[in-house]
Amino acid sequence: MTEKKFLQVLGGARAETPPIWMMRQAGRYLPEYRELRRRAESFLEFCYTPAMAVEAALQPLRRYDFDAAILFSDILVVPDALGQRVWFEAGAGPKLEPVEKSDPLAGLGMDNFHDHLAGVYETVSQLDAKLPSDVALIGFAGAPWTVATYMAEGGSSRDYADVRGWAYHDPEKFRALIDLLVEATAAYLVRQVDAGAEALQLFDSWAGVLSEAQIRRWSVDPAKRIVAAVKAAHPHVPVIGFPRGAGALYADYVRETGIDAVSLDVAVPLGWAAAHLQSQTVIQGNLDNLLLAAGGAALDEEVGRIVEAFAGGPHIFNLGHGIIPATPPEHVGRVVDLVKNAG
Ligand code: 1CP
Numbered sequence: 550m551t552e553k554k555f556l557q558v559l560g561g562a563r564a565e566t567p568p569i570w571m572m573r574q575a576g577r578y579l580p581e582y583r584e585l586r587r588r589a590e591s592f593l594e595f596c597y598t599p600a601m602a603v604e605a606a607l608q609p610l611r612r613y614d615f616d617a618a619i620l621f622s623d624i625l626v627v628p629d630a631l632g633q634r635v636w637f638e639a640g641a642g643p644k645l646e647p648v649e650k651s652d653p654l655a656g657l658g659m660d661n662f663h664d665h666l667a668g669v670y671e672t673v674s675q676l677d678a679k680l681p682s683d684v685a686l687i688g689f690a691g692a693p694w695t696v697a698t699y700m701a702e703g704g705s706s707r708d709y710a711d712v713r714g715w716a717y718h719d720p721e722k723f724r725a726l727i728d729l730l731v732e733a734t735a736a737y738l739v740r741q742v743d744a745g746a747e748a749l750q751l752f753d754s755w756a757g758v759l760s761e762a763q764i765r766r767w768s769v770d771p772a773k774r775i776v777a778a779v780k781a782a783h784p785h786v787p788v789i790g791f792p793r794g795a796g797a798l799y800a801d802y803v804r805e806t807g808i809d810a811v812s813l814d815v816a817v818p819l820g821w822a823a824a825h826l827q828s829q830t831v832i833q834g835n836l837d838n839l840l841l842a843a844g845g846a847a848l849d850e851e852v853g854r855i856v857e858a859f860a861g862g863p864h865i866f867n868l869g870h871g872i873i874p875a876t877p878p879e880h881v882g883r884v885v886d887l888v889k890n891a892g
Pocket of ligand 1: 691871
């Protein structure tokens with residue numbers, strides 16, 4: 550049996566106090582991250598250089614008593630490794646040479662895929678060796694829909710009109726891109742487990758912009774295929790799904806994808822999730838990242854409310870979305886202390 554509380558709870562056990570980690574626990578809210586980041590030419594180089602990525606993933610663990618570390622990388626290394634041009638502009642976020650909608654697979658393929666990602670696999674394996682014995686290592690990837698939004702739009706988007714329109718106008722061509730991403734993402738996650746990842750998270754950060762039929766087609770179904778492929782290679786590795794913004798369709802996502810745990814966004818009501826999801830799966834979440842940044846009595850109260858709401862079953866304490874750069878680091882420490890001393 551594992552001694553890691555995070556993995557025990559992910560396996561369905563209920564703990565005295567919930568294990569805790571936070572999405573984007575490594576990153577720009579930490580001064581030591583900003584210092585390290587200045588030493589890299591580009592953000593992608595940072596992600597592919599194990600000495601830097603390992604250090605970035607370890608930084609939050611030196612400050613806080615987290616139960617898990619997450620691989621330091623980005624969801625956009627997958628399109629980069631498939632052959633698309635990807636770069637990050639300071640202040641402007643990710644940029645990509647958009648795929649050709651009439652021929653979306655032109656120039657993309659798996660030929661060089663794992664070689665391109667060798668630095669990421671090396672980061673996983675070094676982290677696996679370096680983590681304290683009670684801290685679990687989470688690998689991750691973006692879900693096909695979320696990654697496809699960046700590949701089609703050429704970067705972040707306000708309304709996703711371009712990619713949503715494409716998926717309606719030409720579902721066959723769009724499906725070709727999603728199918729390639731299903732294959733690549735599954736292969737990428739399997740390699741992360743080979744290298745030492747003990748759990749996986751699939752980030753579908755933009756699932757919530759899709760209609761009901763489209764969410765089933767482009768979020769639920771691809772997640773189901775990825776989970777099946779990963780479990781065929783590694784039957785016991787737990788997978789956390791994050792279909793952010795899926796609303797009532799969280800229930801379908803949980804029932805149909807085969808995931809072991811579900812990460813809730815800020816809008817999912819605690820009582821509804823405890824009643825309808827927690828009997829089926831492990832709950833992760835869902836403190837508002839903006840309340841974490843704001844702090845104060847309201848933050849303390851909300852932490853207590855979340856812990857109490859999910860005390861009847863397996864629960865991993867986390868946010869509803871990643872830590873924002875403006876977050877004072879001491880607020881993170883405050884939440885970790887409150888959760889560790891809850892109950
Ligand atoms: O210069 C910098 O430092 C870049 C900032 C940054 C960081 C720290 C980016 C660019 N990515 C990351 C790391 C990262 N990204 C991690 C590891 C850190 C950790 O969690 O501790 C992870 C898990 C991600 C995942 C990621 N990247 C997601 C899914 C999760 C989410 O937040 O919804 C998404 C959508 C991205 C795309 C991306 N990469 C970077 C930015 C600023 C963005 C978001 C752009 C947008 O809002 O569209």
